[in-house]
Amino acid sequence: MRKSRKLDVACPNKNCRVHKKIGLRNIIRFGSQPNGTQRYRCTDCKRTFARTINTPFFHKHLSKKEIIHICKLLSEKTSFRAIARITSHHLDTIRSIASAIAEHCKKFNEYFVTELNLTPIEVDEMWSFVKKKKKIV
Numbered sequence: 001m002r003k004s005r006k007l008d009v010a011c012p013n014k015n016c017r018v019h020k021k022i023g024l025r026n027i028i029r030f031g032s033q034p035n036g037t038q039r040y041r042c043t044d045c046k047r048t049f050a051r052t053i054n055t056p057f058f059h060k061h062l063s064k065k066e067i068i069h070i071c072k073l074l075s076e077k078t079s080f081r082a083i084a085r086i087t088s089h090h091l092d093t094i095r096s097i098a099s100a101i102a103e104h105c106k107k108f109n110e111y112f113v114t115e116l117n118l119t120p121i122e123v124d125e126m127w128s129f130v131k132k133k134k135k136i137v
């Protein structure tokens with residue numbers, strides 16, 4: 001068998017026999033993308049996918065480091081235009097990253113509401129609790 005098999009990555013293909021199952025040694029490294037993102041291949045269904053699939057980093061040209069930097073600026077309530085000036089990226093790039101992050105946060109909230117049977121108010125309270133904890137630490 002070629003190369004080391006990844007144990008912490010699962011196949012994202014919904015039709016695959018081992019969909020979302022980790023630790024089965026069915027994922028192998030399969031080259032990388034121009035921005036350095038690792039690609040993987042499932043040996044079961046032969047599908048290839050990026051390391052960043054189902055994350056806000058997916059389908060973005062910028063490196064992970066740059067996206068994290070933009071996230072930090074966004075959390076400081078920096079305006080989109082200011083971020084575009086600081087990072088010297090186009091305003092539309094910043095908007096696209098912001099909407100990807102927003103979409104991901106929405107999914108995260110939906111998970112709490114549907115899977116854990118919390119009400120949206122409870123989720124809000126949980127986040128404000130997390131924020132308070134952060135301030136203390």
Ligand SMILES: [Zn+2]
Pocket residue numbers: 011012013016017018019042043044045046047
């Ligand atoms: Zn598969």
